[in-house]
Structure formats: structure tokens, C-alpha cells
Amino acid sequence: MVQTAPRKLAVIGAGNMGNAIAILFVAHGWQAVLIDPSDSSREKSRERLFAALPQSASLLSWEAGLEAAHDAGLIIEAAPENLSLKQEIFTRLEAVCVPDAVIASNTSGISINQLASVLKHPKRFLGTHFFTPADVIPLVEVIACEHTLPTHCDHIMAVLREVGKLPVLVRKDIPGFIGNRLQHALAREAMSLLEKGVASAEDIDTVAKWALGIRLAITGPLEQRDINGLDVHHAITEYLYPDLENRQTPLPLLSNKVGQGHLGVKSGKGFYDWTTPERKAALKEKDATLRQLVELLGGRQAASGG
């Protein structure tokens, strides 16, 4: 059982995900230190967290060096998605953290076994894949590496439930885990439809949101197949599967946009123009709307087993 430095979290990487993960834990009474070598990331993080948690300043701290993780019982790495960078962080972390600290990576899909391969003590290492915004979306995928002690998995699942999350154990360390495999299959098909000129970006997204998305919140893809009838589904797969997008490299539509610097919200333009007042307003309201939806659908109750 993990007992040292309980309820002290070290977050490695104070970017988008690291900040939201810290907000979640601190809102549940944990102490958190955010570790990031970038002065500007730490500064932005301070601003965001003070605004989100005005009453909790005493539970928060920011540091540049990994030594600050020395007494944390739980360490969640949310540094950039780069295998060698993450492995270097884990090697250095092992030298400073307490022996019974649990070390988790928020990688979007890099193999947990590959990340763990540099560790001397991989039995306390696992993946905790949060979905953005991490302080709002209930689900977290928990992925063990081949050496992770089951007690550490149980402990992390319990901790995640305690902070209001709905953890799911991914039984195989497979690229993209579950969520990103499903998400990327849908996104690849959506981009393919746009590339083929089947419909506009707005119309493709409207179908995804108002036909599939709204139903997906209530019935998952397997439940929905049972409801529709497996015989019906089987008949459709016979003519549809051969026609679905299955290219193995990024679609030219996507590569061209990235090549032109059209990266989406962060550059102002992607499939949409994010600089218009309407889109800016929608983006500003997005997290609050998602939070209302989670409340309405009872995601929090699901997380606590209610």
C-alpha cells in the first residue's frame, strides 16, 4: 500500500493538461507542486490556477527542477508527447522521488512498457490518460505496464474515484489505448469526407454532434449496436467496410494545413476560422457547457459509484 506523502501531487509539465490535472486534485484538498523548466509556462500556470482556485493558493507551488517531486506520493507527468524526453524525465525522477511514490504518465498513447523500459523500479509506474479538459471530463484511462504492481493500479483507481473521476483499466498496452483509437478512427473518416467534398466541415461536425455525439453520451458504440440489431449491423459492414477510409499516413488535407501553419485554435485557423467573435465566444463557454452536461448526465455520480 502506498502511504508516503499522501495527498501530495507533483505534476511534471505545467501546460494545458498539467494545469487541469493540478486544478482537479487541489480542488479535492491535495497539495500540488507543478514542475516546468519554462519560466513562461510556470507564469501562465500560476495565473490560470490562481484564477481557478482563488482560495487554495497555500496548496500550490511551482518549481523548475524535478527535485521538487522528492516528497510527492503521486507524480503525474504531462510533459510534451516525446518518448525520449519523457524517458529522460522518468530516469531523473527515480533518483529524487520517495521509494513508494507512484509515477504516472499522461501520454496520449505512447506505449507504457516503452516508457517504463528506462526505469529501475517499473513496478510503481503506469499510465493515467486524462481527456481534455482534464478537470471536467470524468473518464481517465489507467494503463499498467507489464511490471506494474496490481496494488498500485488499485490504489490509483481509488485515488481517481476520490477526486471525482471515472477510471477505466485498459488491459493491454496498445498504442492510443481505447479513447484515442476511437477518436482517431472518427477523425480520419471525418477528414476523408471533407477531402472528398461529401459535405462542408460544419455539416460533417453537425452530423457527428447531433446524431452520434448526443447518443454516445447515453449509449456507447457496442450498446448502440445491440439496440440497432447485430444482424442489421453485419449487413451494413459487408458493403461499408471496403469503402471506409483506411490510409496509414496522415491525410494530405491534414498535412497541408499543418505545413501552412494552420494548426487550429492555437494559430487562429484550422478547419475553421477561430478569430471570429462567434467562435471566440463559443470557445470561451465550451468548458462551462461541458461541465453542465457532465452534471446533467451524472458522470460524477458514476465516478463515485452512485
Ligand SMILES: NC(=O)c1ccc[n+]([C@@H]2O[C@H](COP(=O)([O-])OP(=O)(O)OC[C@H]3O[C@@H](n4cnc5c(N)ncnc54)[C@H](O)[C@@H]3O)[C@@H](O)[C@H]2O)c1
Ligand atoms: N492536449 C490534450 O488534449 C491532451 C489530452 C490527453 C493527453 N495529452 C498528453 O499530455 C501531455 C501534455 O500535453 P499538453 O497538451 O499539456 O502539452 P503542453 O504543450 O500544453 O504542455 C507541456 C508542458 O511541458 C513543459 N515541458 C517541456 N519540457 C519539459 C521537461 N523537461 N520537464 C517538465 N516540463 C516540460 C512545457 O514547458 C509545457 O508547459 C502530452 O503527453 C500529451 O500527449 C494531451
